[in-house]
Amino acid sequence: MAAFEITREGAVAHLRLTRPEASNALDMSFWRGFGPAVSALDRTGEVHALVISGEGRNFCAGMDISVFSSGAILPAETSAQRQAFHQAVRDLQDALTALEKARFPVIAAVHGACVGAGLDMVSACDLRLASADALFRIEEINIGMMADVGSLQRLPKILPEGVVRELAYLGNSLTAGRAERLGFVNAVLPDAEAVVAAALEMARTIAGKAPLAVTGSKAAIGYARDHTVAEGLEWVAVMQGSLWNPSDILTAIQARRSKETPAFAALAPLVTPGSEG
Known part of the structure; x- marks a missing residue:
């Protein structure tokens, strides 16, 4: 089994x-x-x-x-x-x-x-x-x-x-x-x-939440666990800049106003080295 x-x-x-x-x-x-x-x-x-x-x-x-x-x-x-x-x-x-x-x-x-x-x-x-x-x-x-x-x-x-x-x-x-x-x-x-x-x-x-926001939050919490507060703040400032997605924010706000389920884009698939060809 x-x-x-x-x-x-x-x-x-x-x-x-x-x-x-x-x-x-x-x-x-x-x-x-x-x-x-x-x-x-x-x-x-x-x-x-x-x-x-x-x-x-x-x-x-x-x-x-x-x-x-x-x-x-x-x-x-x-x-x-x-x-x-x-x-x-x-x-x-x-x-x-x-x-x-x-x-x-x-x-x-x-x-x-x-x-x-x-x-x-x-x-x-x-x-x-x-x-x-x-x-x-x-x-x-x-x-x-x-x-x-x-x-x-x-x-x-x-x-x-x-x-x-x-x-x-x-x-x-x-x-x-x-x-x-x-x-x-x-x-x-x-x-x-x-x-x-x-x-x-x-x-x-x-x-049902924005996938980029969730994965960013998971990464930030993990980083903060193993680093100082100052290091964590600097890291999350850089990470926020890389994950910032106005489309997700607008989608979440509009869904809240209309009381509908938001539809967010999935995360991008990861490419395994050597799988491109």
Whole structure:
């Protein structure tokens, strides 16, 4: 069975993790295909929001044990193997970083357990919704290793540092209610069905905004996270000049006055090097 499936409804894409029998643990087919799939959606310019959800009882149980037992990552006895290990970890990181690099916002619709690499994934999303029974856990510390695919780097930008240290050292769970109070999740819904419905509605609302303004806002927030206020202000002044689109502004104003749905142009498709001819 495929690790995930993607469907489209207009400008909204929905990626579902489809290994419910394994609580959507992320096997090598996921790691090989996920980054390219997200990048492919971005290249079209037609996707303006992406929802990620999981089938079955849990959102994601983390890294599938087969990733380790296959020998693709584990060997690190020689210098050459350690160099290959380093590159393998970078490849895993890059797969999830595709979510941050995508021009569209990504919404995680989480229910049940979201642990290990699953938490790495949702940490790279723009928005997170959770069911009342959802829980988040840095599982790696419980199996004798440190997390290395994004949680320890992204969570301190979202959660209080003391809470991240608690999760990283103790290996305990962050409940949905506490996650909402701390600002990690945007809302808590009764169950998985409600979470997905709310995420898709949020995605449709985003898709109804001017795509250039949305992608510019995502880029500005990401830049501000990693730079000083002064650097962020200078960056956004330059970026605004490059994205300034009077047509979108007039369209939005006229739609508001007429109470009609605005029709904005899609983003330009991205050209893959070597694909021109």
